[in-house]
Amino acid sequence: MGPRLLRMASCVIAALVPALSAAQDRTPAPELRETATALFGTLRAPTPAEAEAPMARLGQALFWDIRLSADGHTACGSCHVPGAWGADRRAFSRDARGRSTSRHSPTVLNSMAAPAGLRWLADRPSGAAQAENSITGSMGFARAEDILPVLRRHGYEPAFRAAFPNEANPLTPANYGRALQAYQATLRTPSAFDRWLAGEDSAMTERQQRGLQRFLETGCAACHNGPLLGGAMMQRFGVAEDYAPHTGSARPDIGLAAVTKNDEDRWIFRVAPLRNVARTAPYFHDGAVADLRQATRIMARVQLGRELEEAVVDDLLAFMEALTGDLPANYAPPAGIPFEVPAGAAP
Ligand code: HEC
């Protein structure tokens, strides 16, 4: 278990939220930018040099190449597709063994910046560890070493040598993981929200700014904070009420307790990052909810015990829309690398 687990009682959450007036249609408070900068902090766009570095270029090829899997048809990009902004439109994805994943594929965009560890349970400490584990997971190989002859056969040895020039034998599962981490670290998508935080007043509409204020005063930001608006802590999904009756989840997932076997960890999940959330439906760890409006209502109800007025939900949705960035230019297969989008994975 890599990450530190941070659990807050709901009283502490309430104390973190700045006291703002509840008037319906006021313009946002002037101190909003200051409060938001302290709670979130901006996301920086990658430099062209970062994306062009040999390790990132190698990682880009590895990410999209369907030949590098046990069935010859599965790449990282098969479950993290461009049309779904690095996530998957299917509630569950299919791996190289033809099996369904046990949880929804979250977006890889911005994911290397998640402070508390990766995946729904934050049980991978780094992108390198996550990718290396995928060799025997999603990619379907029996042992991690089994990917090495496949890489050699498809001509990857020179690219590994260029990416790891000081190593006598650079073609290893660990370096496969490092290259994928380097590539994914370039997949950052600053958005209108960051431009507004940096001082560009017109970057967010008045409704989006009001939505940000709602996001703070409703209590969302107590859990969804940091530059990704999430990914920084573990929390119970279902603080005020059980989630399953609201999400309609067929097989409720007990979260972290499934790994730790500790009863206290029941229903604990990583707080989902909300960057690009308007493009990454369906929602939650089991993709049970197709619509962001409904997901927002469920969050308010089960996390905060609140029924939101329609106008408040509209404002929150407008704010979340301001978290949509441009798809990075390098979020695509490089020339000559075979890739196919699985049926149903993109809208
Ligand atoms: C068969 C579908 C599938 C394939 C192929 C796949 N993934 Fe994933 N990926 C998932 C699922 C499902 C999760 C969430 C698993 C969980 O939390 O239990 C995930 C999680 C992740 C995360 C964590 C994101 C976050 O915000 O926590 C990263 C990063 C990632 N995958 C990168 C990769 C890379 C790199 C590859 C290729 C080596 C890959 N994936 C291949 C389905 C897939």
Ligand code: HEC
């Ligand atoms: C007590 C902590 C907490 C609070 C408060 C909270 N959330 Fe969440 N949120 C979470 C957790 C944990 C998840 C992941 C749930 C799961 O396992 O699917 C999540 C998931 C989400 C998702 C789904 C994201 C995805 O990619 O699937 C959205 C959207 C969301 N929250 C929005 C909000 C909004 C809007 C508010 C305020 C009305 C809010 N949240 C309040 C903890 C919280």
